[in-house]
Amino acid sequence: MKKSIGQQTLVYPHPVFIIGTYDIKNMPNIMAVSWGGICCSKPPCVAISLRKATYTYNNIMLNKAYTVNIPSENFVKEADYVGIVSGRDVNKFESTGLTPVKSTSVNAPYVEEFPLTLCCQLLKTVEIGLHTQFIGEIMDVLVDENCLDEKGKPNIDLIKPFCYDSATKNYYSIGSPLIKGFSIKEFKSKK
Amino acid sequence: MKKSIGQQTLVYPHPVFIIGTYDIKNMPNIMAVSWGGICCSKPPCVAISLRKATYTYNNIMLNKAYTVNIPSENFVKEADYVGIVSGRDVNKFESTGLTPVKSTSVNAPYVEEFPLTLCCQLLKTVEIGLHTQFIGEIMDVLVDENCLDEKGKPNIDLIKPFCYDSATKNYYSIGSPLIKGFSIKEFKSKK
Numbered sequence: 001m002k003k004s005i006g007q008q009t010l011v012y013p014h015p016v017f018i019i020g021t022y023d024i025k026n027m028p029n030i031m032a033v034s035w036g037g038i039c040c041s042k043p044p045c046v047a048i049s050l051r052k053a054t055y056t057y058n059n060i061m062l063n064k065a066y067t068v069n070i071p072s073e074n075f076v077k078e079a080d081y082v083g084i085v086s087g088r089d090v091n092k093f094e095s096t097g098l099t100p101v102k103s104t105s106v107n108a109p110y111v112e113e114f115p116l117t118l119c120c121q122l123l124k125t126v127e128i129g130l131h132t133q134f135i136g137e138i139m140d141v142l143v144d145e146n147c148l149d150e151k152g153k154p155n156i157d158l159i160k161p162f163c164y165d166s167a168t169k170n171y172y173s174i175g176s177p178l179i180k181g182f183s184i185k186e187f188k189s190k191k
Numbered sequence: 192m193k194k195s196i197g198q199q200t201l202v203y204p205h206p207v208f209i210i211g212t213y214d215i216k217n218m219p220n221i222m223a224v225s226w227g228g229i230c231c232s233k234p235p236c237v238a239i240s241l242r243k244a245t246y247t248y249n250n251i252m253l254n255k256a257y258t259v260n261i262p263s264e265n266f267v268k269e270a271d272y273v274g275i276v277s278g279r280d281v282n283k284f285e286s287t288g289l290t291p292v293k294s295t296s297v298n299a300p301y302v303e304e305f306p307l308t309l310c311c312q313l314l315k316t317v318e319i320g321l322h323t324q325f326i327g328e329i330m331d332v333l334v335d336e337n338c339l340d341e342k343g344k345p346n347i348d349l350i351k352p353f354c355y356d357s358a359t360k361n362y363y364s365i366g367s368p369l370i371k372g373f374s375i376k377e378f379k380s381k382k
Contacts, residue, residue, distance in 0.1 A: 003334055007332065008330065011259065012365070038200045073369060128234075135317070142196070153358055161203030185276070
């Protein structure tokens with residue numbers, strides 16, 4: 001039996017994306033975003049939503065470029081911190097000790113210490129309400145060499161991404177593998 | 192050191208959303224989607240992306256409404272299956288034995304057995320490329336009574352959501368809590 005809990009932005013799991021941008025003085029900045037996800041296969045695109053009040057919003061409007069960085073569990077404190085304080089007040093690379101590196105494919109910095117980076121060129125902005133959605137074409141994906149398996153494929157156990165639960169405001173690790181996708185091509189009901 | 196692996200739709204984690212719609216004959220249908228996420232807080236909105244070739248695409252265009260259902264781990268096989276076969280060929284509620292229930296807030300069916308449902312009214316469509324993005328206003332959220340804690344809050348340990356890894360095509364459970372969000376308000380660099 002289901003109970004209505006009203007209008008809420010509740011799904012499981014929310015991702016934790018760290019958005020890298022340059023500001024008007026070309027200073028690198030990062031912020032954390034959980035409203036987003038892949039939105040197209042061809043061209044490969046990722047969507048993130050930001051409030052106009054954020055420093056990153058202005059930086060993206062300025063440069064039409066950003067990186068989406070996936071932090072590993074080891075950096076959950078850094079990820080939380082950069083989602084709280086503003087780049088207007090603090091140089092977040094300096095305070096966290098993270099290292100900004102300029103992407104070679106777009107005009108935006110990525111986080112050297114994080115295992116995965118999507119280098120994005122702004123394709124479209126969509127006004128929704130409190131949030132503006134940025135749709136970015138993924139021009140390149142960068143992976144830490146230590147997070148690739150022997151076949152050169154990104155390995156989730158080495159990347160150690162995590163997720164966010166908006167109901168409790170806790171971050172959670174990723175657990176164990178369940179089943180292989182695209183494997184259940186027929187189904188016999190248990191009923 | 193980072194290595195370029197080219198243009199890919201790779202983030203961690205991808206969600207697994209089961210989209211409920213009615214077709215032109217008012218038959219309930221479900222399909223699995225991993226391209227999506229929350230995209231606005233006010234109004235509360237969720238985005239999902241679909242290819243025009245899908246049965247669900249036409250159903251949403253017809254009814255301007257759909258549900259986003261979050262399955263629990265126990266239903267990972269059902270989730271995988273409904274992402275492979277088309278509602279044009281198969282009545283997926285019948286073959287899986289899942290139960291369609293008409294939402295009272297939008298003209299779409301939800302899955303009784305799944306712990307969480309977002310009832311969505313289509314707000315906007317965004318043409319991107321291979322995928323069209325549907326932005327839906329979340330009119331109501333339904334949670335299984337057994338998945339609420341003593342304060343009436345959705346509990347991730349009871350909901351048991353899972354996620355998808357597009358690099359290996361495996362589904363993964365959610366792991367352990369890491370830290371409380373919005374807790375790291377100051378940061379001293381380790382450097």
